[in-house]
Amino acid sequence: QVHLEESGGGLVQAGGFLRLSCAASGLTFSRYAMGWFRQAPGKERELIASIGSSGGSTRYADSVKGRFTISRDSTKNTVYLQMNSLKPEDSAVYSCAARVSVIVVPADEYTYWGQGTQVTVSS
Numbered sequence: 001q002v003h004l005e006e007s008g009g010g011l012v013q014a015g016g017f018l019r020l021s022c023a024a025s026g027l028t029f030s031r032y033a034m035g036w037f038r039q040a041p042g043k044e045r046e047l048i049a050s051i052g053s054s055g056g057s058t059r060y061a062d063s064v065k066g067r068f069t070i071s072r073d074s075t076k077n078t079v080y081l082q083m084n085s086l087k088p089e090d091s092a093v094y095s096c097a098a099r100v101s102v103i104v105v106p107a108d109e110y111t112y113w114g115q116g117t118q119v120t121v122s123s
Contacts, residue, residue, distance in 0.1 A: 002098070002112045003024070004096050004098060005022065005023050005025075006115065006116055007023070008020040008117060009117030009118045010119070010120070011121075011122065012086055012120070012121055014086060015085060015086065017083055017084045017085070017086060019080055019081070019082050020036070020094055021079075021080055022034065022036075022079045022080075023076070023078050024079070027112070029074055029077040030054075030074050031053055031100050032099060033051065033098070033101035033102070033105045034051050034070075034097070035049065035104075036050070036081045036094060036096055037094070037097060038090075038094045038119075039092055039093050039095075043092075046063070047107035048060065048061045048063065048068065049064065049068055049081060050070065050105060051070045051071070051072055052102055052104050053100075054102065055072050058104065064090075067085045068082065068084070069084075081094070083119070088121045088122065088123045090119060091119060091120045091121045092118075093117070093119075094116060095116040095117075097111075097113045098112045099112070
């Protein structure tokens with residue numbers, strides 16, 4: 001049974017940073033591309049960062065490019081999202097997702113999802 005569990009969310013002031021983690025179990029992590037999504041109240045879910053199974057390819061939404069970094073550690077079956085220079089508009093529930101793929105995966109092709117972790121950025 002595949003399980004993705006996010007952690008690391010919380011309340012931070014604008015300009016601050018957080019690192020989110022997504023621990024994966026029940027799958028062969030090295031075969032899976034991973035993605036980070038976010039959804040704010042009243043807004044559609046947005047794919048903000050994705051990484052291929054080997055870590056060799058990454059992609060970012062324009063809204064986070066240059067501020068957020070996705071990475072993965074196959075020894076820990078974990079994908080990370082380092083978020084710097086946070087803005088109030090980054091406040092959302094952040095979720096990770098997985099799909100078997102070498103390269104990054106489009107937003108509508110993920111197979112497995114975590115429950116999400118809340119990030120709130122105060123002004």
